Amino acid sequence: DAGVTQSPTHLIKTRGQQVTLRCSPKSGHDTVSWYQQALGQGPQFIFQYYEEEERQRGNFPDRFSGHQFPNYSSELNVNALLLGDSALYLCASSLAGAGETQYFGPGTRLLVL
C-alpha cells in the first residue's frame, strides 16, 4: 500500500521564478491538501483539492495555484517567487466522506535565493 509521495525532495530557485511541486496521494485516497511549513512553525493550510476542483483555500495569494488530475495526484504552482516562500511544502491525502484523517508526504523543501 503506497503512502503519500512528493517530488522533488529539494529545490532551489531565485526570486521571480516559478515552481511546480507534485504529490501522489495514498492509495485509495481522493483528496489532497497542501500546507506550507516555515522553519519552526506549524503547517499552514494553502488549499485542498477534491474531484479536480479547489474546495477550500487558506490565506495565500493568487501566486499560489494548484491542480488535481483524474488519478487524484496534484500539483502546487507558485509564481513570482519571493524570499519568504522558502519553506517545506507538505501535501496530505485523505478520503472524502471517510473522516478527517490526513496523512502527510515527506515534503518538498524549497529555497528561494
Added chain:
Amino acid sequence: GENVEQHPSTLSVQEGDSAVIKCTYSDSASNYFPWYKQELGKRPQLIIDIRSNVGEKKDQRIAVTLNKTAKHFSLHITETQPEDSAVYFCAAIQSGNTPLVFGKGTRLSVIA
C-alpha cells in the same frame, strides 16, 4: 475561523518520566483532534487522534484527553524514551471539507 493554541513550546523531561502537552481551540464546531509527531527533516506523522464523542483515547504509552466544554485537549506520553524526542503538533478540524488548523508545536527533549 479556528485558532489552536499549544503549550508549552519546549519541554524537557528525564527518560522514564511523563510528558504532557496541552492545546486549546476556539471553534466549538471542531470535532476531530489529531496529534502529529515530526522528527527533524521528516514528515509529520499521525500518532493518535480523538473525536468529539470520546473523552479519552489510549494507545500504549500515548493517550489523548478531550474536554469539549473547556475546548481543550492534551497529549500524555508516559515512560518517555529518547526516541520520543521530536516536535509535536496538535490540530483541530471541523470536517473533512475544512482545513486542519495546527498549533505552533512543542519541542520535546527526552534526556537519557
